[in-house]
Amino acid sequence: xxxxxxxxxxxxxxxxxxxxxxxxxxxxxxxxxxxxxxxxxxxxxxxxxxxxxxxxxxxxxxxxxxxxxxxxxxxxxxxxxxxxxxxxxxxxxxxxxxxxxxxxxxxxxxxxxxxxxxxxxxxxxxxxxxxxxxxxxxxxxxxxxxxxxxxxxxxxxxxxxxxxxxxxxxxxxxxxxxxxxxxxxxxxxxxxxxxxxxxxxxxxxxxxxxxxxxxxxxxxxxxxxxxxxxxxxxxxxxxxxxxxxxxx
Amino acid sequence: xxxxxxxxxxxxxxxxxxxxxxxxxxxxxxxxxxxxxxxxxxxxxxxxxxxxxxxxxxxxxxxxxxxxxxxxxxxxxxxxxxxxxxxxxxxxxxxxxxxxxxxxxxxxxxxxxxxxxxxxxxxxxxxxxxxxxxxxxxxxxxxxxxxxxxxxxxxxxxxxxxxxxxxxxxxxxxxxxxxxxxxxxxxxxxxxxxxxxxxxxxxxxxxxxxxxxxxxxxxxxxxxxxxxxxxxxxxxxxxxxxxxxxxxxxxxxxxxxxxxxxxxxxxxxxxxxxxxxxxxxxxxxxxxxxxxxxxxxxxxxxxxxxxxxxxxxxxxxxxxxxxxxxxxxxxxxxxxxxxxxxxxxxxxxxxxxxxxxxxxxxxxxxxxxxxxxxxxxxxxxxxxxxxxxxxxxxxxxxxxxxxxxxxxxxxxxxxxxxxxxxxxxxxxxxxxxxxxxxxxxxxxxxxxxxxxxxxxxxxxxxxxxxxxxxxxxxxxxxxxx
Ligand SMILES: Nc1ncnc2c1ncn2[C@@H]1O[C@H](COP(=O)(O)OP(=O)(O)OP(=O)(O)O)[C@@H](O)[C@H]1O
Ligand SMILES: [Mg+2]
Numbered sequence: 226x227x228x229x230x231x232x233x234x235x236x237x238x239x240x241x242x243x244x245x246x247x248x249x250x251x252x253x254x255x256x257x258x259x260x261x262x263x264x265x266x267x268x269x270x271x272x273x274x275x276x277x278x279x280x281x282x283x284x285x286x287x288x289x290x291x292x293x294x295x296x297x298x299x300x301x302x303x304x305x306x307x308x309x310x311x312x313x314x315x316x317x318x319x320x321x322x323x324x325x326x327x328x329x330x331x332x333x334x335x336x337x338x339x340x341x342x343x344x345x346x347x348x349x350x351x352x353x354x355x356x357x358x359x360x361x362x363x364x365x366x367x368x369x370x371x372x373x374x375x376x377x378x379x380x381x382x383x384x385x386x387x388x389x390x391x392x393x394x395x396x397x398x399x400x401x402x403x404x405x406x407x408x409x410x411x412x413x414x415x416x417x418x419x420x421x422x423x424x425x426x427x428x429x430x431x432x433x434x435x436x437x438x439x440x441x442x443x444x445x446x447x448x449x450x451x452x453x454x455x456x457x458x459x460x461x462x463x464x465x466x467x468x469x470x471x472x473x
Numbered sequence: 474x475x476x477x478x479x480x481x482x483x484x485x486x487x488x489x490x491x492x493x494x495x496x497x498x499x500x501x502x503x504x505x506x507x508x509x510x511x512x513x514x515x516x517x518x519x520x521x522x523x524x525x526x527x528x529x530x531x532x533x534x535x536x537x538x539x540x541x542x543x544x545x546x547x548x549x550x551x552x553x554x555x556x557x558x559x560x561x562x563x564x565x566x567x568x569x570x571x572x573x574x575x576x577x578x579x580x581x582x583x584x585x586x587x588x589x590x591x592x593x594x595x596x597x598x599x600x601x602x603x604x605x606x607x608x609x610x611x612x613x614x615x616x617x618x619x620x621x622x623x624x625x626x627x628x629x630x631x632x633x634x635x636x637x638x639x640x641x642x643x644x645x646x647x648x649x650x651x652x653x654x655x656x657x658x659x660x661x662x663x664x665x666x667x668x669x670x671x672x673x674x675x676x677x678x679x680x681x682x683x684x685x686x687x688x689x690x691x692x693x694x695x696x697x698x699x700x701x702x703x704x705x706x707x708x709x710x711x712x713x714x715x716x717x718x719x720x721x722x723x724x725x726x727x728x729x730x731x732x733x734x735x736x737x738x739x740x741x742x743x744x745x746x747x748x749x750x751x752x753x754x755x756x757x758x759x760x761x762x763x764x765x766x767x768x769x770x771x772x773x774x775x776x777x778x779x780x781x782x783x784x785x786x787x788x789x790x791x792x793x794x795x796x797x798x799x800x801x802x803x804x805x806x807x808x809x810x811x812x813x814x815x816x817x818x819x820x821x822x823x824x825x826x827x828x829x830x831x832x833x834x835x836x837x838x839x840x841x842x843x844x845x846x847x848x849x850x851x852x853x854x855x856x857x858x859x860x861x862x863x864x865x866x867x868x869x870x871x872x873x874x875x876x877x878x879x880x881x882x883x884x885x886x887x888x889x890x891x892x893x894x895x896x897x898x899x900x901x902x903x904x905x906x907x908x909x910x911x912x913x914x915x916x917x918x919x920x921x922x923x924x925x926x927x928x929x930x931x932x933x934x935x936x937x938x939x940x941x942x943x944x945x946x947x948x949x950x951x952x953x954x
Contacts, residue, residue, distance in 0.1 A: 387910065
């Protein structure tokens with residue numbers, strides 16, 4: 226589904242990704258761990274097509290086609306979803322309105338009819354249950370004055386609405402209380418199928434107890450330096466990143 | 474060019490959609506401004522002597538005045554002798570139904586998406602259509618007249634209800650008030666008149682569509698709204714104009730009277746032709762709008778969405794004379810390319826416990842300049858009065874300008890004035906967030922801008938609000954991709 230080869234990316238002439246390789250197949254869950262500033266969010270942004278980053282070398286294939294010519298909105302409509310580490314506020318725009326615009330534009334791109342108000346509300350109600358989010362929150366300006374946990378929950382709600390093929394969750398667990406962590410993880414798991422894939426970026430093994438990864442990768446200094454199964458996360462939790470540095 | 478700039482450039486280059494003009498059979502006065510022209514206008518309209526005298530007196534004064542220079546605008550020299558001050562469709566017979574309306578006119582409305590029939594059927598809005606200064610086709614009249622509501626063209630009102638007109642004309646905006654109001658007083662062509670009798674709640678939105686159609690014809694509309702004790706009316710005015718090369722002057726006057734316990738809501742969507750991408754052409758819109766809350770507990774609320782015109786100069790204001798009266802001003806002003814807008818309000822607190830609220834949202838793109846100019850004046854006897862002002866500016870790109878000029882005078886100690894102002898840029902983060910959800914750039918900007926202006930847009934009646942949202946996006950969008 227996602228094939229990244231020798232990816233080099235920089236921002237304002239600072240090299241951040243330096244030859245990264247990653248392969249994700251449908252039905253899989255991948256976890257990416259790594260120290261602060263190692264380039265995890267950068268990777269997520271580059272996959273999503275954020276134009277501030279220059280891809281200087283390498284390629285990203287998604288669903289069999291090269292992504293470099295596609296803008297971020299086109300990539301999103303192809304089924305790439307990014308749950309932001311820092312979700313953005315848009316004053317005066319409710320999550321409901323935001324999602325209605327998004328869902329209908331994605332549908333239009335797929336040759337489907339837009340949902341009318343009734344159909345949309347029905348879909349929303351169904352997805353709200355998944356992450357146990359309240360209508361009241363969705364009527365407020367998106368992310369404005371949301372608590373840290375509410376923001377993250379709202380991201381997963383949006384993911385549920387858009388049903389992406391590839392979801393990248395950037396530190397969705399940070400800021401969540403223990404109950405919310407379970408709810409959000411259950412939501413993510415409920416959305417899992419053989420046709421989609423999930424990449425979770427996290428610092429904590431705890432999340433991986435709920436969203437169990439098939440692969441764990443360690444990103445350091447712009448490269449994936451080690452990959453393994455879920456036990457790698459346990460090992461990292463115990464030994465820290467120095468252990469890998471030493472081994473390299 | 475950064476991504477931000479690129480997007481903005483793309484977005485801000487959409488051509489004006491209503492760019493076409495229809496040839497009407499026009500009865501047009503020769504160019505120039507003098508007593509004879511004023512007499513011609515007055516006689517064409519079969520006006521009584523008192524009104525002609527009123528016009529001439531205004532003209533006498535006008536000759537002594539000079540154009541204002543205090544606004545933050547760069548106004549090219551206007552040659553007032555090079556303007557024709559009157560034009561009217563030749564067919565002057567009264568029309569009873571839409572069937573009698575010039576088919577070309579109906580076509581015009583349809584191109585604009587404002588079919589009268591549709592309006593009639595769908596929204597229950599009575600439409601007084603003003604084309605080139607003369608009203609053609611007034612609907613819903615019967616229904617309104619059952620309630621004693623008068624809604625007609627200004628000329629008709631002069632003929633049918635001279636006492637009402639005489640009593641109120643020029644009382645809120647005296648002929649000498651300012652240069653453009655004075656010019657209007659001398660040469661006004663037509664407009665709308667509305668009277669709501671005591672205790673009557675107008676059951677529908679009253680609406681007028683304005684449109685400039687003849688080349689080189691200044692538009693000098695005159696609107697007078699009188700809400701008698703305990704009455705209510707919501708009045709809409711919207712316009713869109715065809716593309717043309719030469720600048721056109723538009724100097725309208727709107728006066729509102731609200732008596733004791735009366736409420737008037739006045740909403741405008743203004744979309745005059747703004748000129749092309751390089752700032753060539755476009756309408757000069759110099760409007761004087763003012764309302765008086767004459768009686769206690771009365772209320773006047775102005776809501777405006779300003780997207781058009783090359784130059785806008787407009788300060789819908791409230792004189793809060795009655796105790797406990799309320800004045801409100803909600804404004805969204807969008808400028809793009811080389812447009813200039815200097816708009817705001819004056820709230821004059823005279824009565825006790827009077828309240829005013831100002832919400833102004835400026836949006837500037839391209840090379841445009843957008844200024845808020847407001848004056849809150851609380852007089853000595855206006856004890857316990859309150860004002861809240863919120864003036865926000867949103868910038869798209871870095872070649873445009875936003876300016877805020879709030880003037881505050883409080884002459885007593887028991888009153889309170891609060892002023893908040895912010896300036897922000899549309900964020901690249903916000904755009905990326907939208908894009909990442911599959912929303913394209915055009916829709917992203919539309920969403921963000923409409924969100925920003927929401928507090929004002931929600932003041933508009935439903936159908937108008939939808940239209941206004943489209944206009945906002947249209948003004949800022951470009952042909953993307
Ligand atoms: N505009 C920029 N100019 C220069 N360096 C930048 C810029 N933006 C990000 N960086 C740097 O890129 C590096 C990678 O950042 P990134 O956000 O991808 O890290 P991360 O792995 O997600 O970290 P965290 O775990 O703290 O979220 C950091 O060192 C950061 O300071
Ligand atoms: Mg990060």
